Amino acid sequence: MGTKIRPPLMVLPRPRAAGWTTATAAILGYAVVAVAVTWPLARRFSTALLGDPTGDTGVYLWNLWIFQHELWSHHHLPSSTDHIFSFTGGADFSLHNYTPLAGLVGSLIMPWLGTVATFNAVMLLSLVTSGLGVFLLGRQIGLRRVSAWVAGALFIAAPLLTARETAHLSLVTSAMLPIFAWALLRTLDRPLLRNGALVGLVVALAMYSDAYYAVYCVMMGAFLLAWRFLRVDVGASVTPTRLIRALDVLCLAIVAGVGVVIVSGITDFFVGPFRVRVATLYTPMLVLVALGVLRAWLRWRPSVRLHDPEARVQALWKPGFLAVAVCLVLLSPLLVGLANRYSDGRWPDSETYWRSSPRGVDLLAYAVPNSSHAWFGRWTERWLLPEVPDAFPELVAGFSLVALCVIVIAAWRGLLPRMWVAFTAMFALLSLGPFIHIGGVNTFVIGPWALLRYVPILSLARSPSRFAIVAAIGLSLLFGFAMDAWRTTGRRRWTMTASVLACLIAFELVPAPRTLYSAEVPDVYSLITANDDDADQGRLLELPTGIRDGVSSVGNFNASAQFFQTRHKRRMIGGYLSRVSNRRKRESLQAPMLRALYALSEGRGPLADEVRQAALASREAFLARSCVRYVVVDKRRASDALRAFATEALGLVSIHEDDRYQLMTPEDMPTCTPPARRQARGSRDVEAASGP
Numbered sequence: 001m002g003t004k005i006r007p008p009l010m011v012l013p014r015p016r017a018a019g020w021t022t023a024t025a026a027i028l029g030y031a032v033v034a035v036a037v038t039w040p041l042a043r044r045f046s047t048a049l050l051g052d053p054t055g056d057t058g059v060y061l062w063n064l065w066i067f068q069h070e071l072w073s074h075h076h077l078p079s080s081t082d083h084i085f086s087f088t089g090g091a092d093f094s095l096h097n098y099t100p101l102a103g104l105v106g107s108l109i110m111p112w113l114g115t116v117a118t119f120n121a122v123m124l125l126s127l128v129t130s131g132l133g134v135f136l137l138g139r140q141i142g143l144r145r146v147s148a149w150v151a152g153a154l155f156i157a158a159p160l161l162t163a164r165e166t167a168h169l170s171l172v173t174s175a176m177l178p179i180f181a182w183a184l185l186r187t188l189d190r191p192l193l194r195n196g197a198l199v200g201l202v203v204a205l206a207m208y209s210d211a212y213y214a215v216y217c218v219m220m221g222a223f224l225l226a227w228r229f230l231r232v233d234v235g236a237s238v239t240p241t242r243l244i245r246a247l248d249v250l251c252l253a254i255v256a257g258v259g260v261v262i263v264s265g266i267t268d269f270f271v272g273p274f275r276v277r278v279a280t281l282y283t284p285m286l287v288l289v290a291l292g293v294l295r296a297w298l299r300w301r302p303s304v305r306l307h308d309p310e311a312r313v314q315a316l317w318k319p320g321f322l323a324v325a326v327c328l329v330l331l332s333p334l335l336v337g338l339a340n341r342y343s344d345g346r347w348p349d350s351e352t353y354w355r356s357s358p359r360g361v362d363l364l365a366y367a368v369p370n371s372s373h374a375w376f377g378r379w380t381e382r383w384l385l386p387e388v389p390d391a392f393p394e395l396v397a398g399f400s401l402v403a404l405c406v407i408v409i410a411a412w413r414g415l416l417p418r419m420w421v422a423f424t425a426m427f428a429l430l431s432l433g434p435f436i437h438i439g440g441v442n443t444f445v446i447g448p449w450a451l452l453r454y455v456p457i458l459s460l461a462r463s464p465s466r467f468a469i470v471a472a473i474g475l476s477l478l479f480g481f482a483m484d485a486w487r488t489t490g491r492r493r494w495t496m497t498a499s500v501l502a503c504l505i506a507f508e509l510v511p512a513p514r515t516l517y518s519a520e521v522p523d524v525y526s527l528i529t530a531n532d533d534d535a536d537q538g539r540l541l542e543l544p545t546g547i548r549d550g551v552s553s554v555g556n557f558n559a560s561a562q563f564f565q566t567r568h569k570r571r572m573i574g575g576y577l578s579r580v581s582n583r584r585k586r587e588s589l590q591a592p593m594l595r596a597l598y599a600l601s602e603g604r605g606p607l608a609d610e611v612r613q614a615a616l617a618s619r620e621a622f623l624a625r626s627c628v629r630y631v632v633v634d635k636r637r638a639s640d641a642l643r644a645f646a647t648e649a650l651g652l653v654s655i656h657e658d659d660r661y662q663l664m665t666p667e668d669m670p671t672c673t674p675p676a677r678r679q680a681r682g683s684r685d686v687e688a689a690s691g692p
Contacts, residue, residue: 026148026152030128031124036510037514038165040516041124041514047519047520050516050517054560059559064106064107069569072107077333078093079094086539086572087588087625094338095578097170099173101173101209105125106122127156133176133178133179134148134178135148137182141417141420143477144484147481147483150479150480154479157510158472159396159398160399161174164469168393170210177470183198183199183202184220187199188224188225188228193319201326204331212460215457215460223426229313230305233303244295286444358464360434360465362384363439365396366398367398367404368380368398370509371392373510374513399472403476404475406482406501410485415482420481421478427474428468432464433464434446449467522660524632530569540565540629540630541626542572544602544642545574547575547576549578549579550579555574555599555602556603559576561574561576596611622650623669629665631665631666632663636660647664650666652667
């Protein structure tokens with residue numbers, strides 16, 4: 001008989017209820033923390049932002065505005081729009097990082113607060129609810145009130161969340177992650193139908209917060225179910241000792257060879273009669289990892305079995321079925337939009353490459369001092385980050401160093417529940433990406449994400465660095481367990497210890513005063529502000545222009561254009577979405593005028609004569625279909641060749657110019673005949689008959 005590995009029950013402490021009075025006090029406390037970690041945003045609530053509005057922050061602000069604008073100004077479901085990509089009939093948001101849950105909340109207060117203040121209010125509310133979610137989960141798994149509250153505060157003040165506040169609102173709206181775990185654990189303990197319905201509701205809300213979070217809920221649920229109902233048995237090895245030793249020798253030979261390559265730089269050598277060329281270390285390290293996994297399997301022969309002595313699995317069928325049904329019903333608008341995209345051939349073509357897919361965070365990034373700190377953040381901000389524009393909001397994984405030390409000591413003393421240690425370790429390992437980086441060096445050692453990224457549904461979470469958010473939830477809970485354990489074993493010194501830890505963590509994590517960015521829109525856009533009736537006919541072309549998504553660009557569209565649209569409200573020719581289908585790109589490039597403008601926007605050389613002539617000949621058709629009435633030229637970004645060509649090809653005359661922008665309009669415009677709009681089918685409320 002083999003040795004049985006039996007994890008403990010879900011957690012040792014008993015669930016503790018969180019009454020309304022306790023929850024209200026927790027919320028007020030988290031509101032204070034949220035204001036503190038974003039200070040001085042509260043003083044410039046309607047005029048400033050935590051991130052640059054001409055970047056991703058501006059797009060997320062546009063998300064809130066377009067949700068409210070489509071809902072209240074155009075009176076239809078805000079699941080699509082023709083305010084961008086208007087030349088090809090608009091777009092739906094089924095694959096855009098749209099944050100509809102935040103949009104719904106924002107639409108209720110935007111008429112009174114305005115766009116910028118609404119965005120900031122949603123940001124602070126997201127922080128408060130995220131802290132509350134961790135608090136509820138902490139109480140569910142047995143933490144005392146103070147420890148559960150501290151865990152929530154630690155999470156919303158974590159440097160990795162502070163970094164994402166500068167660009168990605170959707171990632172800050174993380175409340176549904178801990179709330180999902182809370183709801184699922186409630187269901188496992190009490191398999192009632194209402195608890196199952198709650199789980200389905202939370203997964204749908206997670207999807208409407210950020211599509212990644214729905215995937216994370218699936219993975220969190222799989223872990224919690226596996227820990228509850230599966231056991232791993234380790235059998236006696238029947239593999240000959242000689243084979244194990246041969247594998248050991250082979251692994252050592254590969255390690256030695258890799259060491260020689262690294263030290264000497266020699267990449268072409270002979271092993272006996274065989275010539276070996278090592279272009280990169282990807283292949284040797286892959287072979288080494290594969291041999292290591294094979295050796296472990298041969299040595300321990302693990303097997304998995306169902307462990308359900310109380311017949312709880314059978315009792316979970318009905319709540320589980322109801323959870324799936326509720327989730328599918330609530331997600332039906334999104335699912336219909338996805339089905340329409342697929343049936344119409346508008347599904348974005350994306351391929352996961354083995355070596356060049358998005359990387360994860362550095363293994364040492366969890367221990368980097370607060371990169372947003374007002375005193376030492378300017379030195380640690382770029383630690384372990386690659387030289388790419390979005391590295392800071394995407395790859396920062398910092399957590400409290402003081403809290404990490406407390407967790408390590410508690411783990412060494414055996415004070416932490418193994419389940420939550422394993423939970424945290426799993427998501428931290430996933431956050432390292434397909435190939436593990438240590439100290440800025442790619443070790444070429446594959447992590448679990450190297451294989452999981454090819455699994456359907458899971459592959460939708462294409463940026464593994466965001467798993468660090470789930471890992472931070474786990475770390476926050478582990479710190480709460482450490483506090484409870486030390487409070488039990490060292491009651492006499494608890495008050496003094498807790499006070500010292502609180503002061504150290506507060507000093508370490510509070511990033512105030514935060515860098516704020518002006519939310520002022522250039523004056524040129526005030527000159528073309530449209531009302532809802534006029535905006536349909538007079539559209540705007542920004543130069544440079546193009547089509548941009550999260551991984552590619554045609555032309556050179558800048559996300560700031562969509563932020564500025566919140567002021568002028570006119571439909572635009574170009575646009576930015578998280579994912580754009582190749583079909584839309586091809587259709588736009590079929591228009592001779594856009595093909596020429598995109599090429600010049602990219603800064604390519606002089607246009608070929610046939611491209612130029614075709615664009616000049618298509619002026620009337622292009623203006624009739626696009627309905628362009630105004631052209632705004634960004635003089636710092638638009639080349640002289642682009643400006644000269646656009647002026648000639650579109651027959652533009654200048655009507656305003658300042659240091660940064662030039663506002664122009666076409667002369668002798670033809671009658672406007674935009675692509676016909678048709679009734680929505682599912683979530684596609686504004687698809688053009690000739691659209692993509």
